[in-house]
Amino acid sequence: GQNIDQPTEMTATEGAIVQINCTYQTSGFNGLFWYQQHAGEAPTFLSYNVLDGLEEKGRFSSFLSRSKGYSYLLLKELQMKDSASYLCASRGLGGATNKLIFGTGTLLAVQP
């Protein structure tokens, strides 16, 4: 079976750090993606992990543990514009098609 779990909602304060967790159970694993989606807009790519460890990109970092089926997205120095939904997606095995299984998303509200 295939299942992606992430919290439904989170709240954090401007300037703080927030960690959004994602656990996955998929038949075959070939990478973990994070997307950001502002209300009424298209999802946009944030990060990709295929090996264990931390990938850092400016204020955003993403971590993967394949043995635990676990990933997190870390957002530092939060800004009001970071209020959005964050989607975790697992890519299964299957060659060239790049098919993704998405979680339901975590709605992050950044407060002043």
Next chain:
Amino acid sequence: DVKVTQSSRYLVKRTGEKVFLECVQDMDHENMFWYRQDPGLGLRLIYFSYDVKMKEKGDIPEGYSVSREKKERFSLILESASTNQTSMYLCASSYPGQFNEQFFGPGTRLTVL
């Protein structure tokens, strides 16, 4: 700048109508995808295509069909729209290969009355 466009942002149709949703990408991507997004259910894959005239069912293909006659264009067809197909429809495209992010269009919010 990469671009995926969808024919309409908002669409209202009646039950039983045939509905066409069009998606065009200008990145020469081989792969194209149609998703629907519903509150509490997230993004669910309806159909995808990995080449012209090639298509595969996703997780929820019932009630939908697709057409890909040209590389840049991928159409989603609702043969006979029903109220439970009211949703946000998102198109995406990507290159093949292990690491290639999907680029999404702005979405079409379809309401079936």
